[in-house]
Amino acid sequence: MSWVYLGIAVIFEIAVAISAGNANGFKNLKWTLLTLMSGAVATFFLSLALLTFDVGVGYAIWTSISGVGIVILGSLFFNQHLDWRKILGILVIIIGVVGLRITGAA
Numbered sequence: 001m002s003w004v005y006l007g008i009a010v011i012f013e014i015a016v017a018i019s020a021g022n023a024n025g026f027k028n029l030k031w032t033l034l035t036l037m038s039g040a041v042a043t044f045f046l047s048l049a050l051l052t053f054d055v056g057v058g059y060a061i062w063t064s065i066s067g068v069g070i071v072i073l074g075s076l077f078f079n080q081h082l083d084w085r086k087i088l089g090i091l092v093i094i095i096g097v098v099g100l101r102i103t104g105a106a
Contacts, residue, residue: 002052005045006062012042013066014073021078057100064093 015038023031050058068090075082 002049002058005049006053006058009042009045009049009062010065010069012038012045013062014069016042017066017070018073057103061097061100064097068093 016035019031019035019038022028023035026032026035046058046062049062052058053061071080071082071086071090074080075086
C-alpha cells in the first residue's frame with residue numbers, strides 16, 4: 001500500500017509544480033489555492049508512504065519521480081525543450097530510483 005500512497009503523492013506533487021508555475025508569483029488566487037491544496041495532499045500521502053519507507057529513500061524516490069514527471073509533462077504540454085541532456089538526466093534518475101528500490105526500500 002505504501003507504493004500506492006507514494007504514487008498519489010507523486011501525482012499531487014506534479015500538480016503542485018504545474019499550479020505554482022501558473023500562480024504568477026501567487027498573484028493568481030485560483031492557481032495559488034490549487035498549489036497549496038495539492039501540496040497538502042502530496043505531503044499527506046507522502047507521510048503515509050513514509051510509515052513503511054525509510055525517510056531518505058522515500059523522499060528521494062518521491063522527488064525524483066515527481067521531477068521526471070514534471071519534465072516530461074513540460075515537454076508534452078508546455079512547449080519546454082527536451083534535449084538529449086535532459087533525457088540522459090532522466091535515465092540517471094531512473095537508474096538511481098531502481099537502485100534505491102533494489103536495496104530493499106519498502
